[in-house]
Amino acid sequence: MNQTYVADLSEKVGEEVTLKGWLYNSRSSGKLVFLQLRDGTGIVQCVVFKGNVSENVFEQAAAAGQESSIIVHGKVKEDARSPIGVEIDVTDVEVVQNASDYPITPKEHGTEFLMDNRHLWIRSRKQHAVLRIRHTVIKATRDFFDDNGFILADTPIFTPAACEGTTTLFEVDYFDDNKAYLTQSGQLYNEATAAAFGKSYAFGPTFRAEKSKTRRHLTEFWMVEPEMAYAHLDDVMDLGENLILSIVSRVLDERKEELETLERDVSVLEAIASPFPRIHYDKAVEMLKEGHQKGELENEFEWGGDFGAPDETYLSQQFGKPVFVHHFPAAIKAFYFERDPDRPELALGVDLLAPEGYGEIIGGGERATDLDYLEKQIEEHGLPKESFEWYLDLRRYGSVPHAGFGMGIERCTAWMAGIEHIRETIPFPRMLYRLRP
Numbered sequence: 447m448n449q450t451y452v453a454d455l456s457e458k459v460g461e462e463v464t465l466k467g468w469l470y471n472s473r474s475s476g477k478l479v480f481l482q483l484r485d486g487t488g489i490v491q492c493v494v495f496k497g498n499v500s501e502n503v504f505e506q507a508a509a510a511g512q513e514s515s516i517i518v519h520g521k522v523k524e525d526a527r528s529p530i531g532v533e534i535d536v537t538d539v540e541v542v543q544n545a546s547d548y549p550i551t552p553k554e555h556g557t558e559f560l561m562d563n564r565h566l567w568i569r570s571r572k573q574h575a576v577l578r579i580r581h582t583v584i585k586a587t588r589d590f591f592d593d594n595g596f597i598l599a600d601t602p603i604f605t606p607a608a609c610e611g612t613t614t615l616f617e618v619d620y621f622d623d624n625k626a627y628l629t630q631s632g633q634l635y636n637e638a639t640a641a642a643f644g645k646s647y648a649f650g651p652t653f654r655a656e657k658s659k660t661r662r663h664l665t666e667f668w669m670v671e672p673e674m675a676y677a678h679l680d681d682v683m684d685l686g687e688n689l690i691l692s693i694v695s696r697v698l699d700e701r702k703e704e705l706e707t708l709e710r711d712v713s714v715l716e717a718i719a720s721p722f723p724r725i726h727y728d729k730a731v732e733m734l735k736e737g738h739q740k741g742e743l744e745n746e747f748e749w750g751g752d753f754g755a756p757d758e759t760y761l762s763q764q765f766g767k768p769v770f771v772h773h774f775p776a777a778i779k780a781f782y783f784e785r786d787p788d789r790p791e792l793a794l795g796v797d798l799l800a801p802e803g804y805g806e807i808i809g810g811g812e813r814a815t816d817l818d819y820l821e822k823q824i825e826e827h828g829l830p831k832e833s834f835e836w837y838l839d840l841r842r843y844g845s846v847p848h849a850g851f852g853m854g855i856e857r858c859t860a861w862m863a864g865i866e867h868i869r870e871t872i873p874f875p876r877m878l879y880r881l882r883p
């Protein structure tokens with residue numbers, strides 16, 4: 447293919463190249479037209495001098511509207527003022543399609559408008575930067591597990607029953623009057639694949655029908671879920687910590703420009719280092735009570751409750767790095783958790799809270815191994831036992847201590863990118879009030 451990408455231009459100084467892309471912006475002054483060409487890898491200024499091209503080409507270039515598709519031929523020239531160090535001396539321009547009235551102009555637009563035009567908004571500089579960071583978060587995540595002996599074993603999206611609780615399921619018709627549910631988590635299946643492979647992970651979309659309208663909730667989000675056989679709560683925290691360290695360092699290494707575009711304060715990411723504090727739920731409650739006494743938290747937190755967003759924010763602010771909270775009350779956790787043998791009212795669950803108010807990015811823990819206990823739990827949680835028979839088989843045939851977690855890709859990306867709302871971290875977000883485009 448006869449095409450040079452903007453990202454490769456700095457190695458092509460003095461060469462004739464062909465660039466294929468879209469017109470990000472343009473201006474003209476007398477005998478010159480300045481075309482900002484974007485091709486997905488970057489943006490470069492292409493200078494059309496009237497004397498260097500035919501009159502027809504000059505007029506077309508001058509008249510091309512924002513986001514017209516264009517092909518530019520020209521010579522790569524060093525330019526100290528350019529953010530990428532080069533610009534193009536144009537010899538020819540082809541306007542593939544002339545666009546007019548592009549809806550997203552350089553002026554300010556409201557979020558709703560931009561979200562309605564999400565299919566176009568993703569071409570903008572900041573959105574583009576966020577999604578490139580997402581790419582790196584995913585790549586770093588996959589590499590981390592692949593390099594540490596985990597087998598990718600993806601789990602089904604149509605499932606016959608709940609995993610995280612029954613109130614947050616999307617129901618779908620599944621032939622002959624049967625119902626299926628969109629998965630909330632691949633975890634139960636991961637427990638099966640971990641018993642098959644020792645260490646496994648699933649990575650895919652998951653669905654939550656909770657009617658939360660917060661900056662941290664999507665109804666469809668991507669989750670990576672590792673699971674390890676012969677592993678305990680501490681192993682989960684070690685794994686989560688190493689995963690996060692590896693993501694942070696990859697993003698800092700590979701996405702400098704994007705972080706700059708987003709005006710991300712990278713010093714807070716650079717400060718992320720081992721060890722992450724690991725605090726008991728009891729201790730977290732103590733800290734939250736203190737926060738309330740100091741007037742920094744509106745509501746007084748009671749032992750036994752689940753953290754709200756302000757609680758998570760408060761806790762994470764006390765450390766300036768990610769913090770694990772473990773040993774939650776079993777009563778607020780899913781049916782499958784192992785209990786603390788010394789204090790059976792506690793579940794061996796753990797959350798990782800990201801700093802800067804990004805909240806929970808990892809949730810996981812150690813799974814119950816005992817058949818009788820799980821049968822009772824399934825009954826007490828009002829879950830249909832027949833749907834879980836296969837899961838109980840894992841306790842009948844070679845039950846072992848095992849543990850794992852789930853990390854939400856979008857929450858992690860929002861934190862890396864330093865953006866306010868999770869909706870910008872996925873190309874096409876699905877939320878309580880948004881199913882389009």
Ligand code: 4AD
Nearest residue numbers: 631633663664667671806807808809810851852854
């Ligand atoms: O804490 P959660 O619900 O845990 C589970 O689903 C476990 N079964 C995972 C496991 O142990 N294999 O979800 C895990 C993570 C959260 O920490 C958060 O990062 C993300 O998934 N998450 C969401 N992200 C965006 N929107 C939502 N509505 C989310 N709910 C959870």
Ligand code: MG
Nearest residue numbers: 797806808809
């Ligand atoms: Mg959770």
